[in-house]
Amino acid sequence: MTADLINNQSITYKKAGTFEETRFEKIHNVIFKSSLEASILVAQEIAALIKEKNKRNEPCVLGLATGSSPIKVYEELVRMHKEEGLSFANVHTFNLDEYYPMDKSNLQSYFYFMHEHLFDHIDILSEHIHIPNGKISSDDLYQYCIDYELKIKALGGLDFQLLGIGRTGHIGFNEPGSHFNSGTRSITLDHITRVDAAPAFLGIDNVPRKAITMGIGTVRAAKRIVLLAWGLNKAEIIKETIEGNISSHVPATYLQEHNNTTFIMDEGASAELTRVKTPWLVTSCIWTSQLKLKAVVWLSELTKKPILKLTDKDYNNNGMSGLLTEEGTAYDLNIKMFNKLQHTITGWPGGKPNADDSNRPERAMPDKKRAIIFSPHPDDDVISMGGTFDRLVEQGHEVHIAYQTSGNIAVSDEEALKFAEITKALSGSNSRTANAVIDFLNQKTDNEIDSIETRQLKGLIRRGESHAATRYLGLPDTQVHFLDLPFYETGTIKKNNLSQDDISIVSNLIADIKPHQIYAAGDLADPHGTHKVCLDAIFASLDQLKTEAFMSDCWVWLYRGAWHEWESSEIEMAVPMSPDQVLKKRHAIFYHQSQKDGVMFQGGDSREFWVRVEDRNRLTAEKYNDLGLANYAAIEAFKRYHF
Numbered sequence: 001m002t003a004d005l006i007n008n009q010s011i012t013y014k015k016a017g018t019f020e021e022t023r024f025e026k027i028h029n030v031i032f033k034s035s036l037e038a039s040i041l042v043a044q045e046i047a048a049l050i051k052e053k054n055k056r057n058e059p060c061v062l063g064l065a066t067g068s069s070p071i072k073v074y075e076e077l078v079r080m081h082k083e084e085g086l087s088f089a090n091v092h093t094f095n096l097d098e099y100y101p102m103d104k105s106n107l108q109s110y111f112y113f114m115h116e117h118l119f120d121h122i123d124i125l126s127e128h129i130h131i132p133n134g135k136i137s138s139d140d141l142y143q144y145c146i147d148y149e150l151k152i153k154a155l156g157g158l159d160f161q162l163l164g165i166g167r168t169g170h171i172g173f174n175e176p177g178s179h180f181n182s183g184t185r186s187i188t189l190d191h192i193t194r195v196d197a198a199p200a201f202l203g204i205d206n207v208p209r210k211a212i213t214m215g216i217g218t219v220r221a222a223k224r225i226v227l228l229a230w231g232l233n234k235a236e237i238i239k240e241t242i243e244g245n246i247s248s249h250v251p252a253t254y255l256q257e258h259n260n261t262t263f264i265m266d267e268g269a270s271a272e273l274t275r276v277k278t279p280w281l282v283t284s285c286i287w288t289s290q291l292k293l294k295a296v297v298w299l300s301e302l303t304k305k306p307i308l309k310l311t312d313k314d315y316n317n318n319g320m321s322g323l324l325t326e327e328g329t330a331y332d333l334n335i336k337m338f339n340k341l342q343h344t345i346t347g348w349p350g351g352k353p354n355a356d357d358s359n360r361p362e363r364a365m366p367d368k369k370r371a372i373i374f375s376p377h378p379d380d381d382v383i384s385m386g387g388t389f390d391r392l393v394e395q396g397h398e399v400h401i402a403y404q405t406s407g408n409i410a411v412s413d414e415e416a417l418k419f420a421e422i423t424k425a426l427s428g429s430n431s432r433t434a435n436a437v438i439d440f441l442n443q444k445t446d447n448e449i450d451s452i453e454t455r456q457l458k459g460l461i462r463r464g465e466s467h468a469a470t471r472y473l474g475l476p477d478t479q480v481h482f483l484d485l486p487f488y489e490t491g492t493i494k495k496n497n498l499s500q501d502d503i504s505i506v507s508n509l510i511a512d513i514k515p516h517q518i519y520a521a522g523d524l525a526d527p528h529g530t531h532k533v534c535l536d537a538i539f540a541s542l543d544q545l546k547t548e549a550f551m552s553d554c555w556v557w558l559y560r561g562a563w564h565e566w567e568s569s570e571i572e573m574a575v576p577m578s579p580d581q582v583l584k585k586r587h588a589i590f591y592h593q594s595q596k597d598g599v600m601f602q603g604g605d606s607r608e609f610w611v612r613v614e615d616r617n618r619l620t621a622e623k624y625n626d627l628g629l630a631n632y633a634a635i636e637a638f639k640r641y642h643f
Contacts, residue, residue, distance in 0.1 A: 013041060013262065022282040024243045024274040026256045029263035031270045035230040038264045039072035042162070042226055046077060047086050049160055049224075060091045061152070063161035063219070064118075065172075066110045068529065069228040070162055074118040081122045088124040092155055094148075095131040096163070096172035097213040100141075100186055102134030107447050107492065108200050109134060132184075132212035141212070145184040149218065161222035165229050168192050169237050169250035173213035178251045182215030200493050203412075206446070216254050225261040227252070229269035232564055238265060239272035281319045287326055289340075294569040295320055296337040297627065306628025307338045341629060344574045349388045349638075350397045350517065361573035361640075362517075362555070369516035370398045372509070376521050376534035376561075378407040378462040379592040382469050383609050384559045385519060386585035387577040387617075388636050393474045400513055401470055402481045404506070404534045405488040408450075408458035415594045416458050417441045433457075449491040459484070461594050469591040473584075481509060487533055498533050498540070507541040514550040518542075522558030522639065531561060542643045556641040565616050566637045568623050573640070576632040577617065586610050 013030040032038035053060035080086040104111040175190045198204040241252040312330045327333040343359045353367035375381035424434040440451045485502045589610040617634035625631040
């Protein structure tokens with residue numbers, strides 16, 4: 001890639017995203033609001049390189065990554081090929097890695113992934129595609145890896161290397177401990193890496209323990225490197241990689257020594273960077289109301305003092321003298337921020353009737369509201385906001401639950417077989433459906449997608465559990481809606497893209513109920529991505545409906561799920577729970593029996609959902625107490641979305 005092309009691309013990234021070098025950062029990085037916008041720009045850089053190489057009649061050698069991060073890049077490259085004539089005839093590709101052992105035909109193989117997302121849709125020559133062979137014999141593996149390296153060198157090395165990053169800091173499958181000069185080799189996968197891969201394999205027991213990967217030295221030899229990072233679950237490792245010291249414990253830190261690397265991130269992945277989390281430590285700030293609250297909460301937590309006990313010295317000694325200059329004294333600022341937090345707390349999530357609501361998070365009128373709680377999976381409602389759900393029902397509001405997906409993929413085969421056998425025992429030998437499910441599950445292979453009957457049964461299991469939980473909380477069945485959004489119903493972990501059909505289903509429900517409140521999952525860190533698609537469906541629906549008269553009186557509250565909680569400074573409604581309510585919420589979660597004791601999609605947390613959410617709600621309450629506010633057993637938190 002020529003110097004002019006590199007410089008032009010860097011300018012494009014800076015214009016589109018947020019780039020500010022600070023003394024803390026050791027790798028060039030750009031932050032974007034949207035991973036889609038960023039992916040398109042990365043695809044444009046790759047396309048420009050391909051065209052430049054083609055003009056010079058030279059091969060273009062690309063190092064490619066798999067996983068969720070580069071999917072939109074590949075979609076854009078396919079679009080440019082089909083609509084703009086971008087040719088890949090001069091392109092040679094080398095994939096970073098492959099599970100070992102792994103058959104090419106396996107749905108989880110990277111060979112399958114690359115052909116599904118890119119190679120089957122462009123004009124690349126098959127002999128130009130290089131993906132590590134997951135079926136190479138162990139006797140031939142050592143020489144195979146040497147030959148892989150030689151093929152790259154014979155083409156002049158990698159012109160461009162696309163990377164993702166794992167939570168261990170691995171690039172490719174170079175796990176902690178990898179040497180900075182390592183080449184292509186076999187490697188044993190870290191447990192965290194296998195946990196993160198578990199959803200795609202329907203459980204960690206099915207994830208291979210080994211892989212073949214390009215080495216750190218191979219990656220570092222690339223002329224240009226772009227690393228993609230999306231989402232909150234990457235925030236901690238991104239901070240460690242960009243701001244930490246070079247260490248084999250975080251292999252991605254070796255990229256600090258590469259002179260042409262750019263990290264491309266969305267806002268979630270950048271959340272822990274010093275310039276994002278505590279900008280007052282690196283630059284002069286425009287002190288908005290929200291930034292003031294964020295800074296004061298941070299200072300309170302840093303000094304382990306309640307907000308009202310913070311002093312001028314505390315502010316001055318921790319890089320916040322500019323804030324004091326603007327506000328006058330710590331005393332005045334402390335009271336202002338304390339009151340702002342105090343006003344987020346309410347035991348009336350639907351608004352308190354006949355009360356002054358000027359300092360409350362919700363409106364008093366109408367005193368009986370219509371509310372829709374959107375639940376991406378059939379248990380997110382009680383896991384994430386079971387106490388608030390209970391409070392809304394008890395206080396007489398018209399509550400509707402909308403389960404956006406069937407959740408069938410998260411029911412284990414063993415659970416489905418148990419129900420099928422019970423059905424057969426009750427119905428006798430004439431139960432053709434039960435027999436079909438039993439026969440299918442007893443003969444099912446590793447790569448086989450569930451039969452329609454099996455998926456229906458698994459969906460019914462989740463429906464039955466949902467009804468049990470909502471009935472326990474006093475909600476009539478007529479106010480429980482199963483949307484079964486089409487994007488989810490593929491029978492595999494990989495879902496379809498959001499369609500107008502999905503959006504219309506959500507829009508029609510909102511238009512029918514005409515809610516005063518909508519609760520939606522704003523937690524985008526779930527390991528299978530369903531929450532984000534479900535939230536996008538709601539946002540698209542709100543955009544279509546925003547001109548309707550009833551929408552002017554509709555407020556949207558975002559809750560977070562089992563993976564993250566809102567920061568204290570982000571919370572706009574905090575609903576306290578008594579010890580009795582915590583127990584009631586736990587019992588409601590227990591009705592989702594298929595998701596208890598070994599749930600498939602744990603993410604990186606081995607605790608059961610009811611345990612982790614109780615810990616999270618208790619921790620939120622403790623944080624409020626540490627800031628000097630009242631001491632509650634637990635708190636559920638919400639942030640308002642303005643559309």
